Amino acid sequence: MFELKNINKSFQLPTGETFQVLKDFSLSVNKGEVFGLIGLSGAGKSTALRTFNLLEAPDQGQVIFKGKDISTIQDKELRLVRQKIGMIFQHFNLLSNKTVSENVALSLKIAGWKSAQIKPRVMECLELVRLQDKHDVYPNQLSGGQKQRVAIARSIANNPDLLLADEPTSALDPLTKNEILECLLRLNKALGLTVVISTHEMGLVKKLCQRVAIINGGQNLETLDVREGQIQPTSSFGKALLETI
Template sequence: MIVVESISKTYYAKNAETLALQNISFKVQEGEVYGLIGLSGAGKSTALRTINFLEVPDSGHIYFQGDDLVLKNKSEMRLVRQKMGMIFQHFNLLANKTVADNVALPLEIAGWNKADIKKRVIECLELVQLSNKKDAYPANLSGGQKQRVAIARAIANHPKLLLADEPTSALDPLTKGEIIDCLLDLNKKLNLTIIIATHEMKVVRKICNRVSIFKDGKIHETLDVHNGELNPTTEYGQALVREL
């Protein structure tokens, strides 16, 4: 499904440069939930955002369904992104649009006709259990409801891959569980491949099949998650799992 191969990324600022990713590589299988974990600034979110080229890597290759995305032009990448949904920590909903209109937005951009958009919006809202909120505005929703709208919007165009960047960090503990359950349900019902960047071990233990531990822009180690348990072999990995 996804092969990230020797990706590096440097940020340049006045009189300074930051090496955010250093030659990272990992593979994600179809239907898998894959975690990128680490402390703030470790590189996990940057790695996630290189997959759909929100961050353009300086070097390396990213293969999606066999195609090397590095070789795509901007027009081709727009089509690729239609197969990738993305959700963010702070929802990124449009305040002046209803729930239904927010979910419809990517379908309008993709050129769907109005009848099909209306049908698909209802389907997506049913999947995230928000059918009764279709005419509400984001300001009238809880944090968990806003994130579920964002998830519905992300899956509207039938993506093969969902990228989730710290999707539970802005939520209270009870609501975090709702969102984790929602993502896990979509993974099972739709065979939706999910890559999630997080620093929360509750998320990792509940939803991930495998994880890569990031430190200083590098992958420190990659682990299987069995029945909610992961057993790092390195001293840093063990300390990180205890701390998070």
């Protein structure tokens, strides 16, 4: 299980004021599930997602990874933990001067894999996202969906226990969004990979997730099961959100 316990996180604004983006925020994600964080822009969902791998370090609270509180670890120990937490972003973050294979291999080189192990692992990951035929092309030769699948291949290269997806389909057209959803579902089932995804798209949650947290004002208002593509909020905000997005 992966957990955020009573997380508080604030940012300093240019005006000198302090803005609290997460307020006593708690969340539990079960091993092997696809879990959604949904809310309007500015609700705190991306900050919550980035707290799982301490890209956003909490001011207070605990971040539980495989039974251990990692909220205060640093340096080498933190790097080792992050190797087991993959992450994909809205805008792919691929290196344009490197081929598809080289982009995927980069995370393995950083993790210290031996050269002889890297190429077969890269091809294995590209096969999982069905891009093995694109291994020697450059990102500018790919469609948006293909670029995101390369980013997914890179994120799973180190055999992570947890995959974080920050608005992974918001820059894509509807057909390409389905391509990415199918890819994530396939990896979840084939690898037993735990996925946490932040989004403002209710349709994505209904197709992809087993559970979803409704987030507003930096708080987890409620955590709901997604059954047969249906979500039944009990909070007034959750009901209004379901009608508007």
